[in-house]
Amino acid sequence: MTRPLVVNADDLGLSRGINAAIRRAHVDGIVTSTSLLTVGRYAADAAAMLRATPSLAAGVHLALVGEDPPLLSAREVPTLVDRAGRFPLSYRTFVARAATGRVDLDDVRRELGAQVQAGLDLGLELGHLDTHQHVHLWPGVGAVVVDLAEQHGIAHVRLPRAHGRSPIGLGVGVLSRRLRDRLVAHGLPVTAYAGLEEAGGMDRAALGRAFRALAATPAAAAEVNVHPGLVDADSSRFDWGYRWEDELAALLDPDVRADLSAHGFHPSTFPVITGGS
Template sequence: MTRLLIVTADDLGLTRGVNAAVRRAHEDGVVTATSLLAVGQAFDDAVAMVRDLPALELGAHLALVGEDPPLLSAREVPTLVDRRGAFPLSYRAVVLRGLAGRIDPDDVRRELGAQLDRVLGAGVPVTHVDTHQHTHLWPTVGAVVAELAAASGVPAVRAPGSHGHGPVGLGVRVLARRSRSTLRAAGRATTADYAGLDEAGRLDTVRFRRTLAEAARRGAPTLEVNCHPAVAGDPDLRRFTWGYRWADELAMLVDPQVRESIASAGFTLGGFADLDRYGAA
């Protein structure tokens, strides 16, 4: 029996170049879903695009970190921002604040609720929720994300994980187990397996094939792989210092050999709406 593969392009709305890359990766490649960044500078352009692509599943990419500002003011969400009203740049700040007990779940609920409402307002069915830099792995954030998804009727939430070695991989796996329990308790569907955190920004053709082969050996019935395509030379990406090879990921996603590799590994492309047929985790 074939297994379900969902290929999700994250950061839709980050720049117009990212939007154009997601469109091409869907129309000419293997991307079946995307996640829209409500705080992104190219949000309106992204909304116009997804309305024109009914086969591309839309998710909400909720942010508590990053270079783009929150939707709410510092006065409304004081534990999430600095005095300028800016998010921290890295998920590490969320972890440190969480460990210190300095994240107010009500602040998280207000900001992420506003972001989810903005994506829902696009007028396109929203099939899933995930977070920028996977901050919903942190239990306080994850509980709010599951709650918001359930209250809004969004059926699925990403369950990130790691198959890497070392302390980061171990920490992610510990948090991921708790995250999956939270999602089950909230009645939200997710895939049984996941890849993309370990490979973020470096998912070229060779690594994608290796990722598929490793997932096939694990044998889970459903797999999400998230990626980060962008067009080469996008000037609006210069402000980001992530070191991502955005254009390499786009080239991989439209490579005809990748589609052949997916079939050879025993996967069928689909979306979060197909989870019920394959047995959602």
Template sequence: MLVVTADDLGLSDGVCRAVHRAHVDGIVTSTSLLAVGRAFDTAAAMLRSTPTLELGAHLALVGEDPPLLSAREIPTLVVAGGGFPLSYRTVVARGLAGRIDPDDVHRELSAQLDRVIGLGLPVTHLDTHQHTHLWPVVARVVTELAVARGVPAVRLPGSRRRGPVGAGVNLLAGRLARGLATADLSTTDDYAGLDESLSMDLPAFDRALAAIAGRPGTSAEVNLHPGEAGDPEAPRFAWASHWAAELALATDPRAAALVRQHGFRLGGFRDLAQGDA
């Protein structure tokens, strides 16, 4: 079973439209909503009219959009001006220096998750913007929130890169996996999307599926970042140039054919909770 998740729902109106199209006309089965995104209300309306699209919370400690709470409430999570740092690298550096207060993380991510839950729609999974929940302080909070709010699944990122980056990701992923198992939370058996972030074209998708299709009954997640070409919000994001390409992939009939060719069927996080791989 393959879960194809469109991240960053709520980032812009164009991203919301792209995610909807990637689901209705393509292979996307799940999406992750940014509570801090400018287009949160647009996303909410789309989700209410599209009940077949699974909803997760895309919890953010980095990025161009500001936190829900004030800098005074979460001082160890913000930079000058009260915004989030742009990159996960700042989270890692502060974590290594012991400069992230877990209570700050809990306050901000609680507020974000509660905003998503407040839509009154089933929330099937949690993940994080730029995969910051690989970092142990964030991982603990995300795990605790999933249990406390009754969210049954959490993304487990991984890497197939050789070298220190891939080794570091997988070391942290192993620790996260043990925490999720202890908390009795579901996750997929395999994953792709971190290594291919914002470069997931058809050949990369084929390679990713080939790498994760080795075992019968395997469940896996692939995450994408679909968006529209010419989105007026795109200049705010250095990585927006890849949005349209990932929408094209998601809606390409050849991508659906590859899913079948590699022995997967499309599904969602609900299937994990039901033990259906």
């Protein structure tokens, strides 16, 4: 018997090239699900693609960091933005501010609530929530995201994990266990995960390692997090060092699909299980 594996593409709505690549990675490859940045410049274009591609499952990629402004005004969420009214670029800045009491969780709740509502207003059926740069690993943000999932009847919240032993990986491990406990307490699924450390570099070899790592877990279901894209004028503004086109090529590779099956998985979407474990 095989286990369900969700191959979820993040950053839908960030650029037209990313939107097109995610669609192709679904139609011709192994991507089964995607996460929409409703703050993204091309969220409406992405939503139109999703409505035309009903087999591609969708959730919201909630943002408190990145290179786009929030949906709400700076007056409505003053502790989330800089003087220009934009989110900080990196999770590091957000965590430093949150850890020193400079982030108001009411601002977080208002902005993330607006982002979920924006997805619903675009006519999407939402199966999951996750966050840009995994900021819901921070406990206060995680609590807000779980509450929003319950409020809107969304059945899945991503549980990011790190598989390495770096200092960042160890820190992620501590926060991940706290988030897992919260998911279990709220009766939400706990799904094995890979992709945090490989973000922007999930090529064929990295996908193979991810499949092996997930196959070694006892979890009933699993998620691989990927970032396919096509480099264009929109995506070139992001200086992240991501190899979007290499990820797209890997996701289209028939040998990768065969490797997925060989490790005991079949492609699936959220929700994949109905309770915490």
